[in-house]
Amino acid sequence: MLPQNSLLHAHKMKLRWLVALSTLPLLGVVTAFGIMPQPDAMPALGRTLSAAIALPEVAGAGSEAAYWHTDRMQRGDTLNELLHRLEVSDEAAADFLRRATDTASLRQLRPGKVLQAQTSADGSLLSLSYLDNDGNQVAITRQDSRFRVEIRPAPTERRIVVQTAEISSSLYAATDEANLPDSVATQLVEIFGGEIDFHRDLRRGDKFSLLYEQAYVNGEPTRNARILAAEFINRGRILQAFYFQTGNHGGDYFSPDGKSMRKAFLRSPIEFSRVSSGFSRARFHPVLNRWRAHKGVDYAAPTGTKVRATADGVVRFAGKQGGYGNAVMLDHQGQFQTVYGHLSRFGDVRRGQRVSQGEVIGYVGQTGLASGPHLHYEFKVSGVQRDPLKTALPDGKPVSAEQQPAFMRSAETLQARLSLLRNTRIALLD
Numbered sequence: 545m546l547p548q549n550s551l552l553h554a555h556k557m558k559l560r561w562l563v564a565l566s567t568l569p570l571l572g573v574v575t576a577f578g579i580m581p582q583p584d585a586m587p588a589l590g591r592t593l594s595a596a597i598a599l600p601e602v603a604g605a606g607s608e609a610a611y612w613h614t615d616r617m618q619r620g621d622t623l624n625e626l627l628h629r630l631e632v633s634d635e636a637a638a639d640f641l642r643r644a645t646d647t648a649s650l651r652q653l654r655p656g657k658v659l660q661a662q663t664s665a666d667g668s669l670l671s672l673s674y675l676d677n678d679g680n681q682v683a684i685t686r687q688d689s690r691f692r693v694e695i696r697p698a699p700t701e702r703r704i705v706v707q708t709a710e711i712s713s714s715l716y717a718a719t720d721e722a723n724l725p726d727s728v729a730t731q732l733v734e735i736f737g738g739e740i741d742f743h744r745d746l747r748r749g750d751k752f753s754l755l756y757e758q759a760y761v762n763g764e765p766t767r768n769a770r771i772l773a774a775e776f777i778n779r780g781r782i783l784q785a786f787y788f789q790t791g792n793h794g795g796d797y798f799s800p801d802g803k804s805m806r807k808a809f810l811r812s813p814i815e816f817s818r819v820s821s822g823f824s825r826a827r828f829h830p831v832l833n834r835w836r837a838h839k840g841v842d843y844a845a846p847t848g849t850k851v852r853a854t855a856d857g858v859v860r861f862a863g864k865q866g867g868y869g870n871a872v873m874l875d876h877q878g879q880f881q882t883v884y885g886h887l888s889r890f891g892d893v894r895r896g897q898r899v900s901q902g903e904v905i906g907y908v909g910q911t912g913l914a915s916g917p918h919l920h921y922e923f924k925v926s927g928v929q930r931d932p933l934k935t936a937l938p939d940g941k942p943v944s945a946e947q948q949p950a951f952m953r954s955a956e957t958l959q960a961r962l963s964l965l966r967n968t969r970i971a972l973l974d
């Protein structure tokens with residue numbers, strides 16, 4: 545009856561939730577489901593493993609038995625509807641939850657939040673627990689005829705996750721297929737942003753392998769994840785990056801020989817996102833090739849896509865200029881200049897102002913001589929346009945000499961874990 549129903553219900557919802565077993569002795573049927581803790585270096589992550597454990601019926605089990613019910617807050621839920629689904633039939637409890645100051649977080653709980661209730665056989669509420677909107681663990685427990693409310697920070701669990709994928713249509717199709725959170729995909733793009741122009745360089749058959757640390761609260765992954773090691777095989781070129789703690793204030797990513805992954809110039813001035821990555825080139829017809837012998841690189845992207853300074857620099861010009869339309873021109877160290885044309889509008893840029901690498905300086909548009917929304921990007925050395933992809937660009941700071949041995953040890957360990965992945969099956973992606 546009740547436990548069986550709640551098991552089916554929970555399975556249907558694929559809850560990533562570990563239900564604690566009741567500690568009460570005379571329990572008829574107990575159910576347990578949730579995700580197994582993932583041991584290090586285990587390739588498949590994010591699968592929800594479920595198991596039902598049926599215990600033998602115990603004679604005499606009755607009013608002492610406790611039942612667990614799990615459900616999610618739904619849009620437009622009333623407290624009564626929620627308690628009904630949790631199979632709580634308890635006026636005193638309902639009244640307390642409706643009025644008490646300490647239970648205000650329940651009444652404000654966002655849709656999708658998971659609640660666990662423990663009831664007696666007759667529906668009296670024994671305990672209710674949930675993560676509030678701020679991520680705190682709230683536990684409401686019956687003590688004789690009263691209820692006690694405890695609020696404490698939910699414990700965080702860290703797991704090391706390894707994942708590998710092959711690109712067959714787009715980077716995001718691959719990251720979705722591999723179950724990677726978007727925050728991890730974004731880190732991947734940032735780490736290799738000095739080496740790979742993710743808008744132009746990716747090819748079918750490119751592969752990546754990742755080892756990252758993911759924080760979980762109550763068995764649910766949080767936004768808190770960090771890549772520890774990454775390998776990207778782009779058009780046959782193997783790139784690797786390892787996270788290394790360089791000081792008390794965090795760390796950075798380095799290649800296996802200790803060189804910084806941070807480059808003086810980003811490969812792409814366009815922010816890489818689901819939207820910009822999926823923008824069809826077919827919508828952009830570069831009739832502009834006649835214009836000025838076209839010495840730049842064109843990026844088709846939706847109007848409004850963020851345009852970033854590819855390197856630290858100073859604004860030389862921000863305004864309208866002929867065929868460029870709304871344009872920003874930046875001066876960088878070492879006789880480098882960059883130009884960004886056809887912008888729909890500007891970021892916060894004025895002549896003489898300093899900008900940092902990655903700072904938004906404008907938004908894609910089609911001002912000037914442009915037949916569709918795109919960014920015209922030029923990279924110049926001493927005033928002469930060069931192909932940014934073919935120009936050797938200066939690097940960021942490498943691992944210091946004192947830290948080199950520690951870095952090598954750490955990189956070796958991470959590399960060994962990554963190489964374990966190479967022989968595993970690669971997720972097939974559409």
Ligand SMILES: [Zn+2]
Nearest residue numbers: 840841842920
């Ligand atoms: Zn152009």
